[in-house]
Amino acid sequence: QWIFLDEGFVKKEDAVVSVYDHGFLYGDGVFEGIRVYNGNVFRLEEHLNRLVESAQSIMLDIPYTKEDLEQIIVDTVRKNQLENAYIRVVVSRGVGNLGLDPTNCSKPRLIVIAESLALFPKEMYERGIKVASVPSRRNRPDVLSPQVKSLNYLNNILVKLEANQAGVDEALMLNDQGYVTEGSADNIFIIKNNVIYTPPVYLGALQGITRNAIIDIANHLDYEIKEAPFTRHDVYVADEVFLTGTAVEVIAVVQVDGRKIKDGTPGNITNHLLSEFRKVVTSDGVQ
Numbered sequence: 001q002w003i004f005l006d007e008g009f010v011k012k013e014d015a016v017v018s019v020y021d022h023g024f025l026y027g028d029g030v031f032e033g034i035r036v037y038n039g040n041v042f043r044l045e046e047h048l049n050r051l052v053e054s055a056q057s058i059m060l061d062i063p064y065t066k067e068d069l070e071q072i073i074v075d076t077v078r079k080n081q082l083e084n085a086y087i088r089v090v091v092s093r094g095v096g097n098l099g100l101d102p103t104n105c106s107k108p109r110l111i112v113i114a115e116s117l118a119l120f121p122k123e124m125y126e127r128g129i130k131v132a133s134v135p136s137r138r139n140r141p142d143v144l145s146p147q148v149k150s151l152n153y154l155n156n157i158l159v160k161l162e163a164n165q166a167g168v169d170e171a172l173m174l175n176d177q178g179y180v181t182e183g184s185a186d187n188i189f190i191i192k193n194n195v196i197y198t199p200p201v202y203l204g205a206l207q208g209i210t211r212n213a214i215i216d217i218a219n220h221l222d223y224e225i226k227e228a229p230f231t232r233h234d235v236y237v238a239d240e241v242f243l244t245g246t247a248v249e250v251i252a253v254v255q256v257d258g259r260k261i262k263d264g265t266p267g268n269i270t271n272h273l274l275s276e277f278r279k280v281v282t283s284d285g286v287q
C-alpha cells in the first residue's frame with residue numbers, strides 16, 4: 001500500500017510523521033473522508049471545496065491548488081489499484097515546537113491514504129441500527145464552526161463513547177436548545193407522513209456530502225423533503241429514521257432511546273433512497 005506523504009508516495013510502513021507535528025500535538029489540521037465507487041471518486045469537487053473551506057476557516061494554507069489535490073487523490077487511488085475504496089485526506093499544520101502557536105510550524109503536511117473498503121455488514125442495513133441521544137459536545141458555531149472538519153474530533157469521540165456505554169450503535173446529538181442535529185459522524189433524516197425532514201445545518205450539523213446527495217435524490221424522485229428543526233419527540237414518533245455519511249452511506253435507525261421506530265424494521269422510503277443512492281454513486285464521479 002502506497003501513501004502520499006508531503007511530496008511523494010511512501011510505503012505504508014514508512015508513512016510516519018514527526019511527534020512535533022501540530023496535527024498530533026494539538027489536533028491542528030483538517031481532514032476529509034471520501035469514497036471511490038467502481039473507480040469513480042464520488043463528489044470529489046464537493047469534498048475538496050469543504051477541505052479548502054475548513055482550512056481557510058482555521059487559517060491553514062494548503063500548499064496545493066484544488067487541481068493538484070484532485071490529481072494527487074486520483075493518483076493515490078490508481079497507484080494502489082483500487083476500484084472501491086475509502087480515501088482519507090489530512091492536512092496538518094506541520095512540524096513546529098511544543099508551543100501551540102502555529103506560526104512556529106514550518107509547512108503544512110498533506111497525507112492521502114486510500115484503502116480498500118471495509119464494508120459495514122449487510123445485516124446492519126437489513127436490520128437497522130439503534131441509537132441513543134446525547135447532549136451535543138459540538139463546538140458552538142461562534143467558536144469553531146461545525147462545518148470545519150478539524151482534526152479535533154474529541155467531541156465526536158466522546159458522544160461515540162456514550163453510545164458504546166449505552167450499548168447502541170450510534171449517538172444522536174442534540175444542540176443546547178434540545179434540537180436534534182446529527183450523529184457522531186453522520187447526518188440524520190426522519191420521515192413522517194411521507195415527508196422527509198433533515199435539520200438545517202445552522203442548528204449545528206455538518207453539511208454532509210451524502211446528505212446533499214440524498215436531498216438531490218429525494219427531489220429527483222419527487223419526494224417532499226424539507227430542512228426543518230425537530231426534537232427527540234419527533235424522532236420517537238417518526239415513521240422512518242435514517243442516517244447518512246460517507247462511510248455508512250444510508251442506514252436505517254430502528255430504535256431511538258429505547259423507543260422502537262414503527263415496527264422496528266427499516267422503512268420503505270429509506271430502502272428506496274439507499275438503493276437509488278447506490279445507483280447514483282456508481283455513475284457519478286471523477287475517474
Ligand code: PLP
Pocket residue numbers: 033156182183184185186187205206207208209210211244245246247
Ligand atoms: N457529521 C459529521 C460530524 C461528520 O464527521 C460526517 C462525516 O464526514 C458527517 C456528518 C457526514 O458527512 P459526509 O456525508 O460528507 O460524509
